[in-house]
Amino acid sequence: SVPRDERPNRNHARWISQDVDGDGLAFIMRKQDAGGEFVESKEMPGLLVERKLEDPGPYYKLYPEGMIENFDGATIPTPTYLSDNQTDLNRNFPYQWYPEHEQIGAGSYPMNEPESRAVVEFTSARPHIFAWLNLHTFGGVFIRPLGDKPDAKMDQEDLAVFRQIAHWGDQYAGYPTVSGFEEFLYQPEKPIRGDLIEYAHYQRGCIAYVCELWDLFEKAGLEKKKRFVERYTHLDPADMVKIARWDAEHNAGRTMRPWKKFNHPQLGEVEVGGLDPRVGLWNPPYERIDEICRGQSATYLRVAALAPSVKLADIRLAAIGNGLTRIEVRVENQGYLATYGVSSARALDWNEPLVAEIETQGCSLANPREARQQVGHLDGWGRGRFSGAAAFHFMRSRGNTGAKTLSWTVRGQGRAVVRLGACRAGWIRQEIEIP
Secondary structure, three states, rough: OOOOOOOOOOOEEEEEHHHOOOOOOOOEEEEOOOOOEEEEEOOOOOEEOOOOOOOOEEEEEEEEEEEEOOOOOOOOOOOOOOOOOOHHHHHHHOOOOOOOOOOOOOOOOOOOOHHHHHHHHHOOOOOOOOOOOOEEEEEEEEEOOOOOOHHHHHHHHHHHHHHHHHHHHHHHHHOOOOHHHHHOOOOOOOOOOOOOHHHHHHHHHEEEEEEEEHHHHHHHHOOOOOOOOHHHHHHOOHHHHHHHHHHHHHHOOOEEEEEEEEEOOOOEEEEEEEEEOOOOOOOOHHHHHHHEEEEEEEEHHHHHHHOOOEEEEEEEEEEEEEEEEEEEEEEEEOOEEEOOHHHHHHHHOOOOOEEEEEEEEEEOOOHHHEEEEEEEEEOOOOOOOOOOOOOOOOOOOOOOEEEEEEEEEEEEEEEEEEEEEEEEEEEEEEEEOOO
């Protein structure tokens, strides 16, 4: 995630990815080895696939293009996913952070990296943020909370809202939506820790989810799996061939690169090249970027439209004698979500209810203790998708839980200024002339 490595334990041998043949790019290297786990595909020359019992040689070992730090001249270390840097930022956030020996890429401590710390500081100071989209590549899927529990243990009102968003994701972006826990754990029952979306949902009370941009598996014609994550992990040689053919026919061969012989200073004769994942694998072809952006924008604008929207819907004045005037203000939340956002966010201690304040100019409050009134949270009109509230056999509404009427009594003529809001819902202000 970051080009820094400040780990003190640097004495072991490890791979450092870098350009070794001078072409300015770092791909992969293959080296013939009788114990190699890979063999060249018969259908697609140059493509390496997992070796089967019956496959004839030559067999290959695959390594990152680069050098071995602390090489003893004989022992080749096993490359790991994060061998060339210290921290995976998406494991460095404070919600359920686990140390490195339990969660690879965790970093030294939560938010030890300036990037993750900046995100947390920024969002913690802005409680009005209610929706959060985290863009990754690749896969063509939206991944939603919960990441550590099954849907049966999720707030069911939250789940209904995510079902609505999933419907839009399929309709406008063409991507399915899956549960992070039920369909996207690489190891069942072992949640990913220190994840950004879990922080955003649990601690910031947001509609928070990930999009893995670029549906390569779908475009290449791979079959759907029971758990979406298996589209990454359960690739057989036939699937690899389909991807390579798609690259040749629809991606101008950008991903599959020719192998070039190179005399490596540590390993001797190797071949460099084979796979350039940047365009077509990790990211979409240049020609498809526009359609992907349009689908994402159309989906997320609908998420943005879920925001609570507090209005002073009706203001009435009534003279009640002796120079007194009664002010009645009807407050309504005309937005989709409640003023606290998603249902689970109501439990967060910082997510304060609405309050109303009034100031007078020229006139005065008959009861000064009315200057500040608690309004509480107001429901929105939305209920998500398949909440059961709109079933044909029993269609009913809530009561008027999204509205409240406030009143003040003022003495004399002048002006009153009503200010209403909370840190999450924002503030509105209305001037009222008292005749």
